[in-house]
Amino acid sequence: MQRIEAANKQALERILGADPILIDVIPASEAIPTLTENRILHAGPPLNWDQMCGPMRGAVCGIAVFEGWARSLDEAANFSAEGAFEFLPNHHFDAVGPMTGLTTIGQPVMVVENQTMGNRAYCAINEGLGKVMRFGGNDHEVLARLRWLRDEFGPAFGRALRHLGGLPLKNLVARGLTMGDEMHQRNVACTGLTLRALAPAFAETVRDRGELSKALAFIGNNDQFFLNIAMAMGKSIMDPVRNIEAASIVTAMSRNGTDFGIRVSGTGDSWFTAPVEMPEGLYFPGFTEADANPDMGDSTIVETVGLGGFAMGAAPAVAGFVGAGEPSSAVDFTRKMSDITVGENPEWSIPGLNYLGVPTGIDIRLVVETGIVPTINTGIAHKEPGIGQVGAGVVNAPMHCFEKALIAFAEGVGIT
Amino acid sequence: MQRIEAANKQALERILGADPILIDVIPASEAIPTLTENRILHAGPPLNWDQMCGPMRGAVCGIAVFEGWARSLDEAANFSAEGAFEFLPNHHFDAVGPMTGLTTIGQPVMVVENQTMGNRAYCAINEGLGKVMRFGGNDHEVLARLRWLRDEFGPAFGRALRHLGGLPLKNLVARGLTMGDEMHQRNVACTGLTLRALAPAFAETVRDRGELSKALAFIGNNDQFFLNIAMAMGKSIMDPVRNIEAASIVTAMSRNGTDFGIRVSGTGDSWFTAPVEMPEGLYFPGFTEADANPDMGDSTIVETVGLGGFAMGAAPAVAGFVGAGEPSSAVDFTRKMSDITVGENPEWSIPGLNYLGVPTGIDIRLVVETGIVPTINTGIAHKEPGIGQVGAGVVNAPMHCFEKALIAFAEGVGIT
Numbered sequence: 001m002q003r004i005e006a007a008n009k010q011a012l013e014r015i016l017g018a019d020p021i022l023i024d025v026i027p028a029s030e031a032i033p034t035l036t037e038n039r040i041l042h043a044g045p046p047l048n049w050d051q052m053c054g055p056m057r058g059a060v061c062g063i064a065v066f067e068g069w070a071r072s073l074d075e076a077a078n079f080s081a082e083g084a085f086e087f088l089p090n091h092h093f094d095a096v097g098p099m100t101g102l103t104t105i106g107q108p109v110m111v112v113e114n115q116t117m118g119n120r121a122y123c124a125i126n127e128g129l130g131k132v133m134r135f136g137g138n139d140h141e142v143l144a145r146l147r148w149l150r151d152e153f154g155p156a157f158g159r160a161l162r163h164l165g166g167l168p169l170k171n172l173v174a175r176g177l178t179m180g181d182e183m184h185q186r187n188v189a190c191t192g193l194t195l196r197a198l199a200p201a202f203a204e205t206v207r208d209r210g211e212l213s214k215a216l217a218f219i220g221n222n223d224q225f226f227l228n229i230a231m232a233m234g235k236s237i238m239d240p241v242r243n244i245e246a247a248s249i250v251t252a253m254s255r256n257g258t259d260f261g262i263r264v265s266g267t268g269d270s271w272f273t274a275p276v277e278m279p280e281g282l283y284f285p286g287f288t289e290a291d292a293n294p295d296m297g298d299s300t301i302v303e304t305v306g307l308g309g310f311a312m313g314a315a316p317a318v319a320g321f322v323g324a325g326e327p328s329s330a331v332d333f334t335r336k337m338s339d340i341t342v343g344e345n346p347e348w349s350i351p352g353l354n355y356l357g358v359p360t361g362i363d364i365r366l367v368v369e370t371g372i373v374p375t376i377n378t379g380i381a382h383k384e385p386g387i388g389q390v391g392a393g394v395v396n397a398p399m400h401c402f403e404k405a406l407i408a409f410a411e412g413v414g415i416t
Numbered sequence: 417m418q419r420i421e422a423a424n425k426q427a428l429e430r431i432l433g434a435d436p437i438l439i440d441v442i443p444a445s446e447a448i449p450t451l452t453e454n455r456i457l458h459a460g461p462p463l464n465w466d467q468m469c470g471p472m473r474g475a476v477c478g479i480a481v482f483e484g485w486a487r488s489l490d491e492a493a494n495f496s497a498e499g500a501f502e503f504l505p506n507h508h509f510d511a512v513g514p515m516t517g518l519t520t521i522g523q524p525v526m527v528v529e530n531q532t533m534g535n536r537a538y539c540a541i542n543e544g545l546g547k548v549m550r551f552g553g554n555d556h557e558v559l560a561r562l563r564w565l566r567d568e569f570g571p572a573f574g575r576a577l578r579h580l581g582g583l584p585l586k587n588l589v590a591r592g593l594t595m596g597d598e599m600h601q602r603n604v605a606c607t608g609l610t611l612r613a614l615a616p617a618f619a620e621t622v623r624d625r626g627e628l629s630k631a632l633a634f635i636g637n638n639d640q641f642f643l644n645i646a647m648a649m650g651k652s653i654m655d656p657v658r659n660i661e662a663a664s665i666v667t668a669m670s671r672n673g674t675d676f677g678i679r680v681s682g683t684g685d686s687w688f689t690a691p692v693e694m695p696e697g698l699y700f701p702g703f704t705e706a707d708a709n710p711d712m713g714d715s716t717i718v719e720t721v722g723l724g725g726f727a728m729g730a731a732p733a734v735a736g737f738v739g740a741g742e743p744s745s746a747v748d749f750t751r752k753m754s755d756i757t758v759g760e761n762p763e764w765s766i767p768g769l770n771y772l773g774v775p776t777g778i779d780i781r782l783v784v785e786t787g788i789v790p791t792i793n794t795g796i797a798h799k800e801p802g803i804g805q806v807g808a809g810v811v812n813a814p815m816h817c818f819e820k821a822l823i824a825f826a827e828g829v830g831i832t
Contacts, residue, residue: 178733179595179605180767189595192608196636199615203629213619220612316767317594327767351596351732351743352768 004266004365004413007247011265012343012361014244015305017116018237022167022229024111025158027150031109031122032093038069041090043101043298044256045271048087049080053257055136055293058385059100060085062138066146067106073138091252091263094239095122096231096298099134099381100257107146108154112169112232114240121235125149125157126228128221129389134297136385156215160201167197169233170347173307176226177358178351182315183230184299184308185322185377185392190226195219227299234301243268246413248406249342250304250362253374253397257296257381262401264364267408274400279378281393282323293383295395300376306345306358309375309394310337314350314358322377322392333375334359340366340374364409367402420682420781420829423663427681428759428777430660431721433532434653438645439582440527441574443566447525447538448509454485457506459517459714460672461687464503465496469673471552471709474801475516476501478554482562483522489554507668507679510655511538512647512714515550515797516673523562524570528585528648530656537651541565541573542644544637545805550713552801572631576617583613585649586763589723592642593774594767598731600715600724601738601793601808603642610642611635643715650717659684662829664822665758666720666778669790669813673712673797678817680780683824690816695794697809698739709799711811716792722761722774725791725810726753730766730774738793738808749791750775756782756790780825783818 028035035041040060052060061076064085070076079085090097097103102124109122127145131137161167172193179189199216206212219225238251247265254261261271276294283289302308312319313334316327324333334350337359344357362374373396380391444451451457456476468476477492480501486492495501506513513519518540525538543561547553577583588609595605615632622628635641654667663681670677677687692710699705718724728735729750732743740749750766753775760773778790789812796807 175604188591189605189608192605192612195615196608196611196632199611199636200629200633203619203632204625207625209620213616216612216619217616220615320767320771326770328770330768351736352746354742354744355736 001413003246004248007244007266008249008342008361008363011241011244011247011249014117014241015237015360016345019115020112020169020233020236021115022110022161022169023113024161025108025125025154026111028103028107028109028122029105031111032095035093035103035105037105038084039086039088039104041088041093041095041097041103042256043090043097043099043296044254045259045261045273046089047256047258051258053293053296054383054385055296055381056100056257058136058138059102059133062133062142063102063104065138066143067104090298091254094120094235096235096301097124097134098126098227098231098299099297099379100136101134101298106150108150110229110232112229112236114236117240119236119239121232121239123228123232123235125154126222126225129224131386131388135381135388137388138386152211153215153218156202156206156211159205160198163201163205164198167194169229173230174348177311177314177348180315180317182308182311182318182377183226184302185379186315186318187226187230188223190230191219191223194226194229230302230307231299234305237305238301241265248364248409250364253300253304254298255295255300257294260295260398260401262397262405264405264409267405267412270408272401272405272408274398277395277398279380279393279395280323281380281391282321283380283391284389287382287390291382291390293381295378296381299378303374303376304362306348306360309333309377311350311358312375312377313353318377322394324394336372337375339370340372364402364405368406373397373399373402417829419662420664423660423682424665424758424777424779427657427660427663427665430533430657431653431776432761435531436528436585436649436652437531437582438526438577438585439529440577441524441541441570442527444519444523444525444538445521447527448511451509451519451521453521454500455502455504455520457504457509457511457513457519458672459506459513459515459712460670461675461677461689462505463672463674467674469709469712470799470801471712471797472516472673474552474554475518475549478549478558479518479520481554482559483520506714507670510536510651512651512717513540513550514542514643514647514715515713515795516552517550517714522566524566526645526648528645528652530652533656535652535655537648537655539644539648539651541570542638542641545640547802547804551797551804553804554802568627569631569634572618572622572627575621576614579617579621580614583610585645589646590764593727593730593764596731596733598724598727598734598793599642599646600718601795602731602734603646604639606642606646607635607639610645646718646723647715650721653721654717657681664780664825666780669716669720670714671711671716673710676711676814676817678813678821680821680825683821683828686824688817688821688824690814693811693814695796695809695811696739697796697807698737699796699807703798703806707798707806709797711794712797715794719790719792720778722764722776725749725793727766727774728791728793729769734793738810740810752788753791755786756788780818780821784822789813789815789818
């Protein structure tokens with residue numbers, strides 16, 4: 001149908017025309033005025049306390065203590081069960097979060113502005129590897145780090161960004177693709193490029209030498225520091241693609257540890273969900289599939305803009321890390337994703353594929369027609385809260401989400 | 417001959433067993449006690465003033481003014497013609513330098529220690545792009561930067577390295593190979609990895625905030641900052657491979673802008689030279705082949721350890737930069753170099769080639785037998801001093817060097 005093609009063309013133009021800039025770090029309360037006391041934003045489509053997996057519950061209890069809404073983890077669990085907190089998706093508040101992905105009033109969030117469209121998107125700062133809240137961690141160490149992010153690092157990061165006048169992300173990501181990143185499970189190059197752009201500004205705006213050294217080391221020692229920036233970037237690119245009438249392009253893919261949900265441009269803000277699948281991947285020493293939690297997080301927003309599993313061809317080293325076969329076959333994933341997307345991004349290209357642009361704009365019609373679902377590179381969380389990441393792998397978006405979306409989409413555009 | 421195979425095996429073991437650490441930055445006078453007043457070390461095999469190309473003469477005049485041995489460039493040229501300075505190769509003093517590669521008493525040099533063998537190698541700090549002495553630049557701006565390197569940046573860099581306890585290079589280079597660097601014409605990843613390792617130490621050891629910011633920006637804004645570190649590393653790895661009786665492995669390849677020279681383990685410190693070739697490559701806007709100087713610099717030491725043109729397969733993006741054909745064919749260069757080397761380096765491997773180790777240990781017998789000469793990725797200097805880099809390309813080591821070396825080698829081992 002010509003109407004759908006025209007709408008998808010417009011959707012692709014908005015994706016390719018986006019100009020995302022990391023401009024600031026501010027308290028979530030300031031970024032999102034509707035984020036009030038006792039509201040807890042989480043990754044994925046809507047879910048309530050009863051439906052939550054272990055790590056999600058662990059993170060909820062931790063953040064309630066962090067915010068001062070409960071005196072202990074047990075009290076927080078009781079409050080949660082009693083309905084004291086309102087659980088809402090990040091995606092409903094211009095925000096995204098990795099894994100459990102909790103966003104609450106007292107956390108600092110990074111601000112990415114899509115300067116083409118004028119909208120902003122938010123994501124909390126990546127806490128690092130190991131025992132962290134995004135994997136359900138909630139002990140003293142985890143909460144102490146969150147306080148440091150809130151009180152020291154976040155404000156310093158914001159000052160450095162304002163001093164620099166913002167960090168343009170489009171070219172930085174383009175460069176990262178020539179350096180083996182796919183911006184989901186491999187962000188080492190983009191993290192380095194971010195540090196080198198920001199280090200002089202940090203030096204000029206942080207007075208205390210120890211604090212400065214700690215801040216620079218915090219960025220430099222976390223290969224995944226850039227992931228949360230890439231996510232806010234993805235959200236800022238895709239939000240203006242929402243609600244284009246008759247467009248069959250996916251605007252969000254997301255998981256809450258229980259369900260996988262997608263949103264489609266032409267069907268507005270409805271979620272189409274299905275039970276989330278288990279990632280297939282490689283486990284860190286000492287862990288097995290039996291330890292794994294089902295797939296989780298808003299990080300799949302990067303696949304909706306052509307990165308992550310879609311850009312696997314740029315990152316042969318990640319193929320080994322996520323257990324996706326021989327590194328030299330990483331390009332096959334990228335080529336396969338071309339079958340379910342409406343275009344390529346000429347500004348985000350892959351040298352090893354002779355500068356083929358990353359496949360961009362997932363069309364739900366093509367997914368259902370070809371039977372090919374989006375490939376997602378993901379971290380694997382332990383199913384018990386507080387243990388952390390136990391592996392990395394590849395997971396498929398469930399076909400059922402796309403089938404449900406296509407039925408609703410067809411009804412919306414008047415095809416029966 | 418079994419004797420040669422055994423000697424080459426030993427040579428390869430020394431290369432693969434090396435453990436290079438960047439440990440310090442100190443004045444050249446301290447690093448190299450025999451580097452006295454009026455001695456000027458240059459890239460490549462020996463040459464005198466009359467034989468020098470334009471950029472080499474330009475650099476010589478500049479460094480003489482920098483060192484206070486002449487009051488003006490003209491006076492420096494007169495002094496040079498009169499024999500006031502002693503011109504000697506870096507390679508004779510445990511040192512290397514890129515392009516013109518001058519090393520003199522007053523410059524700071526980076527110190528790489530090969531902790532397996534206990535030897536040290538030295539290289540000056542990379543000045544950045546554009547108008548710089550390594551491309552023959554010698555005006556006020558160039559000399560002012562050299563003074564800043566000597567008086568501020570060099571000492572600060574040394575303090576940071578000592579504070580850190582040294583920067584191990586073997587794993588850093590391994591990581592860079594997974595991030596698209598080949599460490600000759602592409603060092604953006606390794607430069608970033610260096611910065612992230614050193615930034616906290618800089619923060620803790622530089623008192624002045626402006627000086628700190630300038631130092632961090634100087635590293636971060638120069639994608640080739642790591643080149644000189646890679647060169648000192650290469651020299652520290654290859655020097656212990658010199659003088660193994662009956663070994664036919666190349667220990668150095670180097671160019672002085674006039675001649676290309678190689679040294680071979682079994683023939684000691686003799687140079688085998690031939691006129692240097694012109695690089696074939698891509699020129700920056702506004703420049704053509706007519707502007708190009710013949711090939712120059714000690715940087716080819718990185719190819720002797722399996723990097724640069726030998727590791728092209730790790731760096732598809734560099735293939736376009738140096739005009740070496742389609743990025744996807746970058747792997748062909750690496751495979752071809754396997755035909756003239758005695759082994760692979762399992763610790764320096766290429767993800768896109770399913771972790772094939774870089775081809776290591778150039779055997780002059782294989783070069784002559786196959787007719788395949790080493791491929792070198794190189795920067796192209798303007799033939800007039802002071803203009804700078806005008807392009808990048810690929811250049812062949814001249815076959816005649818290897819033929820001459822093989823004749824001498826055969827005589828040395830008693831084959832007639």
